[in-house]
Amino acid sequence: MxxxxxxxxxxxxxxxxxxxxxxxxxxxxxxxxxxxxxxxxxxxxxxxxxxxxxxxxxxxxxxxxxxxxxxxxxLESESDPAKFPDLKPQARDASRCMFNASFGACKGDASAPDALSCMDWLDTSVKSN
Incomplete structure (x- = not known):
């Protein structure tokens, strides 16, 4: 079985x-x-x-x-910050962070960021500006 x-x-x-x-x-x-x-x-x-x-x-x-x-x-190229010049840097960085988090989770990479840390970082970054 x-x-x-x-x-x-x-x-x-x-x-x-x-x-x-x-x-x-x-x-x-x-x-x-x-x-x-x-x-x-x-x-x-x-x-x-x-x-x-x-x-x-x-x-x-x-x-x-x-x-x-x-x-x-x-595709990784879709989260490339250079492709989104009109977005605020925080949004571009958050997009890259989320891609890295998703890829890391798929690969079982414990050192990759997780989605919550990306969102926490974005929230803190936006509040400080």
Whole structure:
């Protein structure tokens, strides 16, 4: 019985990873060039590294991704503060902190920030300005 349970869990994780990779691939400029590495599945999310070709045809470089069970995909480049010049610095930093917290939780990284510490930091930062 224990082996069957492990097989079912492994199959569920493989299916979850495949679904996540399809979702991430659909977000990339050249879906045929996408390469995944260090992909991890949890009960509620999938995360890892993705690389794909840019508009010039060269690989853009690895970036982290997070896929939630609800189907939402977030690429690390989407939380890049340089992409949001109109946002206040605190909001940009909070976005980056939340991405790091989500990625760390998915990877089981105890040293990563947690979402509450990101929100506490943002609250303190906004009140001090």
């Amino acid at each position: 224990m082996i069957a349970g492990c097989d079912q869990e492994g199959a569920r994780q493989r299916e979850q990873i495949e679904t996540a990779q399809q979702a991430v691939t659909s977000e990339m400029i050249d879906p045929t060039s996408v390469l995944f590495s260090d992909v991890t599945a949890t009960a509620t999310s999938v995360c890892g590294w993705v690389n794909g070709k840019n508009r010039l045809g060269g690989y853009a470089g690895k970036q982290r991704f997070i896929w939630s069970g609800s189907g939402h995909v977030e």
